[in-house]
Amino acid sequence: MTTGIPATPTAPDRPNESALRRLRSSWNGLSRPQQWLWMIPVAAIIFVLPVLKIPLINTEPGYPFADTMFDCARFGLAAVGLNVVVGQAGLLDLGYVGFFAIGSYVAALFTSKDSLLHHIPYLWTLPAAMVITAFFGLVLGTPTLRLRGDYLAIVTLGFGEMVRLLGSLLPPLKGQVGLQEVGHPPGTNANGSAIFAAGNGTPWYWLTVVVIILVLFIVGNLERSRVGRAWVAIREDEDVAQMMGVATFKFKLWAFAMGAAIGGLSGALFAGQVGFVNNQGFDVPTSILFLAAVILGGSGNKVGVLLGAFVVVYVQHRFQSLAAYRYLIFGVVLIVLMIFRPQGLLGARQRLLAYGRQAYRRLIGRNEQLSSDSALTGSKGGQP
Amino acid sequence: MTEPHGPASPADPPVGPIGGAEGGIVAELAQMTEQERAERAADVAEVVAPDREIAVAVGDTLLELRDVTLRFGGLVALDSVSFGIRRGEILGLIGPNGAGKTTCFNVMTGVYRPTSGRVLLEDRPLGRRKRHQITRLGIARTFQNIRLFGEMTALENVVVGADARHQTSVPGAIVRSPRHQREEREAVERASALLEFVGIADRAADKARNLPYGYQRRLEIARALATEPKLLCLDEPAAGFNPAEKEDLMGLIRKIRDDGYTVLLIEHDMRLVMNVTDRIVVLEFGKKIAEGSPLEVRADPAVIAAYLGVSDDGAA
Numbered sequence: 001m002t003t004g005i006p007a008t009p010t011a012p013d014r015p016n017e018s019a020l021r022r023l024r025s026s027w028n029g030l031s032r033p034q035q036w037l038w039m040i041p042v043a044a045i046i047f048v049l050p051v052l053k054i055p056l057i058n059t060e061p062g063y064p065f066a067d068t069m070f071d072c073a074r075f076g077l078a079a080v081g082l083n084v085v086v087g088q089a090g091l092l093d094l095g096y097v098g099f100f101a102i103g104s105y106v107a108a109l110f111t112s113k114d115s116l117l118h119h120i121p122y123l124w125t126l127p128a129a130m131v132i133t134a135f136f137g138l139v140l141g142t143p144t145l146r147l148r149g150d151y152l153a154i155v156t157l158g159f160g161e162m163v164r165l166l167g168s169l170l171p172p173l174k175g176q177v178g179l180q181e182v183g184h185p186p187g188t189n190a191n192g193s194a195i196f197a198a199g200n201g202t203p204w205y206w207l208t209v210v211v212i213i214l215v216l217f218i219v220g221n222l223e224r225s226r227v228g229r230a231w232v233a234i235r236e237d238e239d240v241a242q243m244m245g246v247a248t249f250k251f252k253l254w255a256f257a258m259g260a261a262i263g264g265l266s267g268a269l270f271a272g273q274v275g276f277v278n279n280q281g282f283d284v285p286t287s288i289l290f291l292a293a294v295i296l297g298g299s300g301n302k303v304g305v306l307l308g309a310f311v312v313v314y315v316q317h318r319f320q321s322l323a324a325y326r327y328l329i330f331g332v333v334l335i336v337l338m339i340f341r342p343q344g345l346l347g348a349r350q351r352l353l354a355y356g357r358q359a360y361r362r363l364i365g366r367n368e369q370l371s372s373d374s375a376l377t378g379s380k381g382g383q384p
Numbered sequence: 385m386t387e388p389h390g391p392a393s394p395a396d397p398p399v400g401p402i403g404g405a406e407g408g409i410v411a412e413l414a415q416m417t418e419q420e421r422a423e424r425a426a427d428v429a430e431v432v433a434p435d436r437e438i439a440v441a442v443g444d445t446l447l448e449l450r451d452v453t454l455r456f457g458g459l460v461a462l463d464s465v466s467f468g469i470r471r472g473e474i475l476g477l478i479g480p481n482g483a484g485k486t487t488c489f490n491v492m493t494g495v496y497r498p499t500s501g502r503v504l505l506e507d508r509p510l511g512r513r514k515r516h517q518i519t520r521l522g523i524a525r526t527f528q529n530i531r532l533f534g535e536m537t538a539l540e541n542v543v544v545g546a547d548a549r550h551q552t553s554v555p556g557a558i559v560r561s562p563r564h565q566r567e568e569r570e571a572v573e574r575a576s577a578l579l580e581f582v583g584i585a586d587r588a589a590d591k592a593r594n595l596p597y598g599y600q601r602r603l604e605i606a607r608a609l610a611t612e613p614k615l616l617c618l619d620e621p622a623a624g625f626n627p628a629e630k631e632d633l634m635g636l637i638r639k640i641r642d643d644g645y646t647v648l649l650i651e652h653d654m655r656l657v658m659n660v661t662d663r664i665v666v667l668e669f670g671k672k673i674a675e676g677s678p679l680e681v682r683a684d685p686a687v688i689a690a691y692l693g694v695s696d697d698g699a700a
Binding site: 218221222224225226227229230232233235236237239240241242243244245246247248254348350352353354355356358359360361362363364365366367368 | 408409410411493494495514515516519520524525527531532533534535536537539540543544545547548549550552554557558559560564565567568569572573575576579580585586588589590607608611
């Protein structure tokens with residue numbers, strides 16, 4: 001029971017352990033309140049980043065830094081949602097941008113001057129976007145979740161394209177002209193201009209980070225419950241999960257609906273920040289970039305996918321001269337990563353029991369084995 | 385003046401505080417005396433024992449196969465097989481390779497639906513129920529080729545089994561409802577007891593895929609028991625075990641039965657089957673050729689001809 005970060009409860013006697021791994025095992029040894037305490041300064045740094053504009057990190061003059069950070073955040077939010085579907089439940093979804101697009105259109109249709117729908121305050125469109133995209137997730141999932149693996153991937157790919165094409169075909173969505181003047185949250189600066197004006201990155205970034213923290217709470221609670229265990233069990237072996245009494249179809253639907261809702265939320269924030277929505281940018285490559293963020297950061301690791309999203313977006317904006325080659329670069333990076341670190345930057349890491357810490361401590365006096373990569377170098381060698 | 389630490393008798397084990405000590409229960413167990421250990425085991429068995437709401441008669445038929453036939457195209461995998469499993473017994477299901485033992489399991493657990501005939505659990509036909517519903521009705525199984533959730537810890541694997549008895553909704557899990565907290569606490573407690581019961585609590589925190597082979601076999605049993613089954617089906621649980629490990633496993637299977645479960649056991653090792661089972665059903669080419677006590681089956685000419693008599697076959 002130590003109260004500082006330097007303690008290494010699981011492996012004090014491994015001198016060749018890398019610093020990162022030691023840091024991680026100390027982190028895992030902390031109690032939850034201690035972890036939250038440590039998260040406060042980290043969150044504070046994340047919040048002030050767009051204001052600080054640290055020289056080497058700054059993306060200006062090529063691209064407004066605050067916009068870069070907002071892009072990272074909304075991409076991260078979508079990645080957290082996709083991680084529920086792909087990383088936790090193991091359902092390969094190649095049409096995730098479809099949900100993102102639906103969320104954007106929901107926000108626009110309820111607030112834009114070009115829409116004939118009844119208008120509601122912008123902030124109300126966030127829950128509305130979640131509910132409506134979750135509904136679309138159920139509509140897509142109900143017939144298709146009987147499929148597995150590659151088949152599911154192909155059907156979801158088709159769904160993403162359908163949404164994109166409907167954006168062009170349905171008259172109320174106004175195709176490439178799009179819906180202008182999407183709403184924004186209330187509040188004005190001293191000089192009377194709106195705080196959340198379209199294109200103003202910093203406040204939107206802050207809003208999105210707050211949303212991400214809330215979503216991480218929800219997803220974290222789900223992970224440490226029968227829901228998270230069902231998802232991981234389905235990912236590991238769906239047949240066995242079902243034979244152990246897990247209602248697999250129901251939980252797969254929930255994974256789809258949760259993922260869709262979070263994707264839709266990200267889309268609604270995107271619509272608000274950009275200020276207009278048209279049929280551009282909801283294409284297959286964007287879906288693949290979402291997936292790249294998840295796989296790059298570490299499929300099945302909430303923090304990992306945020307890191308992955310940051311890398312995917314930030315690199316594009318920071319090195320604009322390379323923008324034309326971005327897919328080539330990502331392709332090469334992903335291939336190299338899959339060779340040397342197939343689990344992604346951080347690797348899957350899950351706690352699936354709400355009271356696991358206490359149980360492990362009571363049984364064996366130490367914490368559980370968390371990440372899969374530390375298993376490879378674990379101290380328990382020489383197994384048959 | 386007395387010595388602060390008198391010479392303790394060497395037989396006296398150092399007694400630590402019970403519960404929550406450094407090193408946990410597993411470390412304490414290692415320091416307990418024989419009697420303390422037995423008491424602890426009895427406590428654990430009490431937690432593990434099935435929760436019987438109504439008094440049931442031992443010996444009535446728990447599960448019954450009635451003229452079950454299963455065809456895959458032209459292949460008859462099971463040919464009107466009928467037998468019953470009585471409550472509280474250990475029934476052995478034996479037969480040469482390809483006789484249809486595992487297929488029989490798969491019909492009982494809903495993996496396959498019989499072409500004709502019926503499977504009844506407590507006189508109710510399983511019908512067209514889904515697999516997870518059959519598990520909730522009270523049939524749990526292990527797998528011939530171990531199929532654990534490799535990326536989960538041993539304890540988490542067992543708690544997945546407990547899911548069959550959980551009621552928490554998804555919104556309830558998000559807001560950590562009282563029911564969610566109660567179910568989580570109970571599940572972890574029961575799962576810990578189950579790991580101790582099957583004897584692998586010392587590796588509770590390890591990922592299943594990193595466990596030694598014998599531990600994985602036992603973990604499968606613990607996970608199946610977590611679903612609170614009325615009938616536990618073990619598919620060759622001793623495959624790949626050495627004689628000493630087989631001896632331990634026989635002890636565990638008896639312990640499971642004595643704790644109130646009914647056990648169906650598929651096994652190749654004849655010595656194990658003869659020693660541990662109360663009755664045996666013999667299959668050959670999808671047909672039941674004999675049924676009875678181990679002694680009767682061993683003396684049955686049809687069984688000897690099909691299985692035991694052929695020296696090349698029996699040695700496997």
